[in-house]
Amino acid sequence: MRLQNTLTGEVEDLVPVVPGTVGIYVCGVTPYDSAHVGHAMSLIVYDVLVRYLRWRGMQVTFVSNYTDVDDKLIDRGAQMGIDPLELANRNIAQWEAEQERLGLLKPDVRPRVSTEIDNIIAMTAEIVANGFGYVTPSGDVYFRVRAKDDYGKLSHRNIEDLRTGTRFEPGDEKEFPLDFALWKSAKPGEPAWESPWGKGRPGWHIECSAMSRRYLGTRFDIHGGGLDLIFPHHENEIAQAEAAANDEHVFARLWMHNGMVQRDGEKMSKSIGNVVSVEEALSRWSPDAIRLYVLSSHYRSQTNLTDEAMAAAGAGVERLARAATREVPDDARSGRAEPPEGARDSDFIEALDDDLDTSHALAVLFRLATEINRAIDAKRNADDVRAMQATLGELAGVLGLSLEQGGDDGERADAAEIEALLVERTEARAARDFKRADEIRAELDARGIVIEDTPQGARWSVKR
Numbered sequence: 185m186r187l188q189n190t191l192t193g194e195v196e197d198l199v200p201v202v203p204g205t206v207g208i209y210v211c212g213v214t215p216y217d218s219a220h221v222g223h224a225m226s227l228i229v230y231d232v233l234v235r236y237l238r239w240r241g242m243q244v245t246f247v248s249n250y251t252d253v254d255d256k257l258i259d260r261g262a263q264m265g266i267d268p269l270e271l272a273n274r275n276i277a278q279w280e281a282e283q284e285r286l287g288l289l290k291p292d293v294r295p296r297v298s299t300e301i302d303n304i305i306a307m308t309a310e311i312v313a314n315g316f317g318y319v320t321p322s323g324d325v326y327f328r329v330r331a332k333d334d335y336g337k338l339s340h341r342n343i344e345d346l347r348t349g350t351r352f353e354p355g356d357e358k359e360f361p362l363d364f365a366l367w368k369s370a371k372p373g374e375p376a377w378e379s380p381w382g383k384g385r386p387g388w389h390i391e392c393s394a395m396s397r398r399y400l401g402t403r404f405d406i407h408g409g410g411l412d413l414i415f416p417h418h419e420n421e422i423a424q425a426e427a428a429a430n431d432e433h434v435f436a437r438l439w440m441h442n443g444m445v446q447r448d449g450e451k452m453s454k455s456i457g458n459v460v461s462v463e464e465a466l467s468r469w470s471p472d473a474i475r476l477y478v479l480s481s482h483y484r485s486q487t488n489l490t491d492e493a494m495a496a497a498g499a500g501v502e503r504l505a506r507a508a509t510r511e512v513p514d515d516a517r518s519g520r521a522e523p524p525e526g527a528r529d530s531d532f533i534e535a536l537d538d539d540l541d542t543s544h545a546l547a548v549l550f551r552l553a554t555e556i557n558r559a560i561d562a563k564r565n566a567d568d569v570r571a572m573q574a575t576l577g578e579l580a581g582v583l584g585l586s587l588e589q590g591g592d593d594g595e596r597a598d599a600a601e602i603e604a605l606l607v608e609r610t611e612a613r614a615a616r617d618f619k620r621a622d623e624i625r626a627e628l629d630a631r632g633i634v635i636e637d638t639p640q641g642a643r644w645s646v647k648r
């Protein structure tokens with residue numbers, strides 16, 4: 185598999201540190217509020233990466249953290265009059281329930297700052313001992329950016345470029361404006377822990393360096409996150425990890441960054457009021473539609489979430505689901521059938537091996553769906569068609585698509601029952617019992633099922 189590496193700017197072969205295994209670390213949320221679709225979309229990308237590598241036989245360890253100690257949480261907790269850690273717990277519980285509804289795999293480890301304090305203190309102490317960190321009179325610990333010659337290598341800028349626009353704030357005890365906090369001394373009302381530098385709490389960046397080392401080792405395969413995290417967060421993660429090890433060849437080998445989601449052409453922000461929460465998204469669109477929407481563009485591109493795009497994604501899901509579950513007549517035997525050029529396993533693998541090109545992988549599925557419908561209509565060999573349906577289901581599963589018609593709200597349409605009602609309706613119409621035929625249509629309509637009469641007979645789909 186080849187992936188675009190932000191660190192080198194090149195598309196590179198994924199060559200695991202330990203053959204046959206892949207360690208992946210993805211920065212998680214700071215749970216000061218409910219998760220929004222941007223968070224969901226970012227996780228969907230890495231979810232597909234993990235599913236795909238596992239399907240290819242790799243043993244994947246997937247780690248994603250929660251930043252449950254942070255300025256934003258402390259501020260929001262103070263506004264709401266609740267303990268910031270309690271607020272984090274609440275939002276994490278909600279987000280994890282939503283992740284399950286979205287069909288996201290559980291990371292193998294989900295570390296939190298509040299339970300990794302010893303680990304974080306240990307790494308901070310190593311950085312200070314190696315001369316890359318210093319303690320101020322107030323008990324803050326800073327990273328000494330100028331001690332690291334290659335600082336800026338991920339964002340491809342040098343220290344002089346990066347310091348432009350930064351300056352000392354009043355009361356700063358930093359040696360240099362770009363220096364960043366590894367440890368912050370305790371302030372009244374904030375969560376704080378004992379440390380060699382007095383009571384305090386970690387800065388934002390150190391947690392990811394410390395957690396990834398603990399769960400994936402000093403050298404691991406893939407680090408992911410949104411493009412907005414490249415600087416300063418990921419830049420600082422690299423600096424810390426290398427400073428602690430006193431070695432410039434540790435930490436993540438490949439850096440993957442996913443693009444941001446816009447809403448109707450604008451950045452999602454609280455001030456515009458166009459932030460779509462995961463809760464809202466799940467109330468409007470099925471998990472499969474949300475996922476298909478994300479996967480229909482390249483993970484590095486910026487995507488624009490619109491109602492039209494989501495309707496198209498929903499229709500796409502229906503198309504795939506219908507082909508995967510369409511009844512194949514048992515007596516069908518008018519010739520063999522097989523996946524055509526561009527719709528085979530090998531095409532699917534080629535697409536995802538090429539920097540996780542999910543939109544091409546989806547095109548393979550749509551080609552296969554078209555062929556399945558064509559083969560059913562032409563009454564091709566039933567075993568062949570069912571084999572194609574099984575392949576479609578399997579490959580869709582690698583992308584995390586369930587292809588269950590009717591969404592995920594517990595009111596899932598029972599396909600067999602609907603098919604039976606459609607047969608009854610066809611029979612009623614043939615017997616000129618239009619009253620019964622209309623009743624059946626009305627009943628299905630009430631259940632959110634749309635009937636479409638085609639020359640091949642009635643087809644149904646779930647209303648969007």
Ligand SMILES: [Zn+2]
Nearest residue numbers: 211212392417
């Ligand atoms: Zn991080």
